[in-house]
Amino acid sequence: MNTEFSILKNRLRLGENLTIAYSENNGLGGIGADRQTYHPLIPVYDEGGNFGGTLNGILGLQTNVVNPVANLIRRKNTIGRGWRIFGNAFLEADIVSDLTFKSSIAIDYIQSNNSNFNPENVEGGNPGNSLNENSSWQTALTWTNTLNYLKNFGSHNIGLLVGTEAIEIVGAYISFSGTNFFYRGLRFCFNKYFW
DSSP states (O other): OEEEEEETTTTEEEEEEEEEEEEEEOSOTTHHHHHHHSOTTSOSBOTTSSBOOOTTTTTSSOTTOOOHHHHHHHTTTOEEEEEEEEEEEEEEEEEETTEEEEEEEEEEEEEEEEEEEEOOBGGGTBOOOEEEEEEEEEEEEEEEEEEEEEEEETTEEEEEEEEEEEEEEEEEEEEEEEEOOSSOOHHHHSOTTOO
């Protein structure tokens, strides 16, 4: 959203812009790496219908290689959500001929919540599971003031710009994690009230 207004015969201008964005991802990053390190001779599923894997190097292959299909299925409930709000308001005034004052204040607010459950990967030699949930926010405020002098002398120009800027950034981050849960299902591990 953008708006701009001019008053006093265009000697005073005010305006603002605002952008709001929401993002959500399912935590399936790294699938390309899984595909590249998974040995082509290891089946996706074994004869019993379980996920195929290196079984902690028993086959003489790299240990802890994640079956890419197992990773897709197991991590489908891993969620990251976030908001970003960016806005700016300004006032610009022509004080005298060729001299303009401008003041603007901007805010950049970022908030995110993430839940990352890593289930056991028995076929890759990792029998434990873990859960990490975190939340963070950050606000950046920027206040800018400038004086701009611009004078034309025929085919020549003189320009002078002076200004000040103050920036304040505050935020917080909290995280908690646990490992080796007795119950191995996803529903037990996720905190439905976290969001």
